[in-house]
Amino acid sequence: MCYNNVQRRRSTIVLIFCAPILFSFLFQFTTVKRLNFSYLTQRSTCDYCERQLMFYEIIPIFSFLYLKGKTHCCNRKLSLAYFCGECASLLSLLFLFKLPSLDLTLTLFIFFLLLTASIEDLKSLEISLSLIIVFLLAGIYLFEINLRSFLIVTIPLNCIYLFFHKVIGYGDILIFSFLSLFLSLNYVYHIILCTFLLAGAYSFSLVLLKFYRPHLRIPLIPFIFLAFILVTYIM
Numbered sequence: 001m002c003y004n005n006v007q008r009r010r011s012t013i014v015l016i017f018c019a020p021i022l023f024s025f026l027f028q029f030t031t032v033k034r035l036n037f038s039y040l041t042q043r044s045t046c047d048y049c050e051r052q053l054m055f056y057e058i059i060p061i062f063s064f065l066y067l068k069g070k071t072h073c074c075n076r077k078l079s080l081a082y083f084c085g086e087c088a089s090l091l092s093l094l095f096l097f098k099l100p101s102l103d104l105t106l107t108l109f110i111f112f113l114l115l116t117a118s119i120e121d122l123k124s125l126e127i128s129l130s131l132i133i134v135f136l137l138a139g140i141y142l143f144e145i146n147l148r149s150f151l152i153v154t155i156p157l158n159c160i161y162l163f164f165h166k167v168i169g170y171g172d173i174l175i176f177s178f179l180s181l182f183l184s185l186n187y188v189y190h191i192i193l194c195t196f197l198l199a200g201a202y203s204f205s206l207v208l209l210k211f212y213r214p215h216l217r218i219p220l221i222p223f224i225f226l227a228f229i230l231v232t233y234i235m
């Protein structure tokens with residue numbers, strides 16, 4: 001694909017503005033319990049007192065810094081998850097400087113799902129099923145699916161889950177299955193390998209630093225997210 005400097009500059013500006021907004025919307029979406037069309041027309045409200053937010057309170061990154069991490073209305077602590085995710089969304093710019101071997105739209109599509117799911121996993125060790133369903137429907141509509149890769153990855157992972165459900169969460173299996181539906185088998189194989197190498201190195205360093213506890217649960221999706229970035233950037 002030919003991608004000249006003018007296109008790259010335009011895409012950079014668009015991503016700098018849109019990536020934090022997109023993350024902020026997706027992360028808020030993970031908190032929705034009942035999904036209906038009125039959700040799309042609702043105005044943003046305070047997480048605590050539900051007052052409608054002013055324009056300057058919904059500008060990603062800036063509003064957190066301007067309000068010093070507290071709500072303007074009721075002076076309560078704002079969730080760090082939004083700020084961290086909005087900053088991390090700018091990592092998507094990496095794919096403009098070295099174009100991925102995948103289609104750029106598909107790369108960004110998977111990037112935003114994994115980023116949102118990672119922050120949610122770090123915050124609550126859970127994953128929103130609504131988020132996966134919406135991405136799945138959008139993905140099937142927008143991209144070609146790879147049924148062979150999906151079956152080869154999903155069936156063994158579900159068998160592993162049956163016997164070792166204390167080692168891996170079903171949310172992680174869903175994410176690997178989702179990736180296998182849109183990526184080649186080789187690609188998913190590299191992501192899985194890289195995920196467990198990164199998570200293994202992290203767990204090993206916890207043991208070395210004596211931070212490890214017997215019932216400590218380590219969120220895996222942030223490692224899948226990092227593995228996806230690494231594999232996509234290197235391949």
Ligand SMILES: [Zn+2]
Nearest residue numbers: 046049073074
């Ligand atoms: Zn408030």
